[in-house]
Amino acid sequence: MTIHTELTPWDKVQIARHPQRPHTLDYIKALCDDFFELHGDRRQSDDEAIVCGVGRYDEQRVVIIGHQKGNDTKENIRRNFGMPHPEGYRKAMRVMRHAEKFAMPLICLIDTTGAHPSLAAEERGQAQAIAQNLVVMADLRVPIVAAVIGEGGSGGALAIGVADRLLMLEHSIYSVASPEASAAILWRDSGKASEAARSMKITAQDLRSFGIADEVVAEPEGGAHLDPAASIRALNAALRRHLDELMRLDPPALLNHRYDKYRAIGRFRETQEALAAH
């Protein structure tokens, strides 16, 4: 008989951020034969915090876009720890259009602390870059499946995450602000991050219970970092299943399905009477 300890949300945050957890390129290499990486935003530069390209996934041509964290310090600096600048989101956007032009389904792998908050990012329109991607994904005429493989860092994640289906690995998290930022904003104490992780309901299980995540993909015992190959196989099976379902829909039905998914998100009540206008 094995005894399982319940993982707290804060434990899950540590697992989601674990340096040995498989990253986007690890998934791409395992899932795709013949992956050709595309670079550049066609305006000024190539942001390596985002990886994207075209590959063969079983017999299917797909486009894959993901946040890429580094495997060592040097790579992390090159990839800015997986935190994109506006040019990263613009690269993603042009590759999304590319997928649409060639009628290839889109797989998005989410794993970021968030969009990079810097002077340069603001000068180059970080808000606009994220916002643009949201509307481009909103009526992209190909199936989109997104999977949170590590951290879903707020708008910086959502900018490649407006999908027909949202999958989350078992110990991944997805939040409107990081636990540290949440604690700092709410309680002026970023040291209370573990409480924030609990209060903010950021686990895969939470999002599944809200109906926002469509499936939670089981990880190997202890977390994906302990058996990356098994994690990748597990996600592969789920991706395959959701893509097959979505591929049966024609574009109008697909777009309606996507509209309905997001239209339904929100919790509110209708009061008995409106308050009198001031």
Add this chain to the structure above:
Amino acid sequence: MKDFFRRAPIPFTSSRRDQQIPDNVWVKCASCGELIYQKQFQDALKVCPKCGHHARMNAREWLATLLDEGSQVEHDADLASVDALGFVSPKDNYEAKLAAMVERTGSNDVIVSVSGAIEGLPLEVAVCNFDFMGGSMGSVFGEKVTRATERAADRGVPLLTINASGGARMHEGIFSLMQMAKISLALTRLAQVRQPHISLLVDPCYGGVSASYASVADIILAEPGAHIGFAGPRVIEQTIRQKLPPDFQTAEFLLKHGMIDSVVPRAEMRATLERLLRLYQAGASVASAPQLENLVVGRE
């Protein structure tokens, strides 16, 4: 009356707006310190006659300033927020905070959405009350802006959003974040009927509102000196550890960096909107509007 005998005039802050300030009281410009008669300030649309600083206006003031009198029909005023996460916090709880905000502002949430007209030209309007929890975007905000957008699409009229927000509402967690996507989806319906979305960015506008619909409108206007951005200045200073330029994240900075269409002084806003509504009124100027799907590069 006791205000008359104050040595220091009352600085004009939004929290005092709710009180009935008599017209014979001075207010002090928050920017240059100039003393202005309350009535003169109101007549100037809360713009300082000396330095031009635009003080913040609440939703009702915006609607009164911009829309034709008697043209407004308010929608969805009865929508109220709920504690979707069962939010537990050491300092207060979300429900108590909401109740306090409702009491203070007289509104159920941030957004006021109305059908109205400017010089007889119809439009849908969704305007933020920054006084309500810093204009933060939660489920009700998202639902009301979505409904206003859908209404504009159904009626075939333009949408005007007036945006002042600190960003997503923490207390609703992932529900708040997803409102960015929800509103983006609704905008596709408006685009299909080729009606414009005009976004007016006012001080302050940050986070999830800036990073969604407010920054991808067909026309983006901003008020002079408004602070608009994605990440807050303190976060950026911590990241880069260097001094920020003096005009950082102002409307003028955004214009310089290609992110908005025009900075419009408040006194000219109604006339500017009228011009835009007239320009975009009634149909295509080419014989048949091009099929969007066939464009090689795709559409904005």
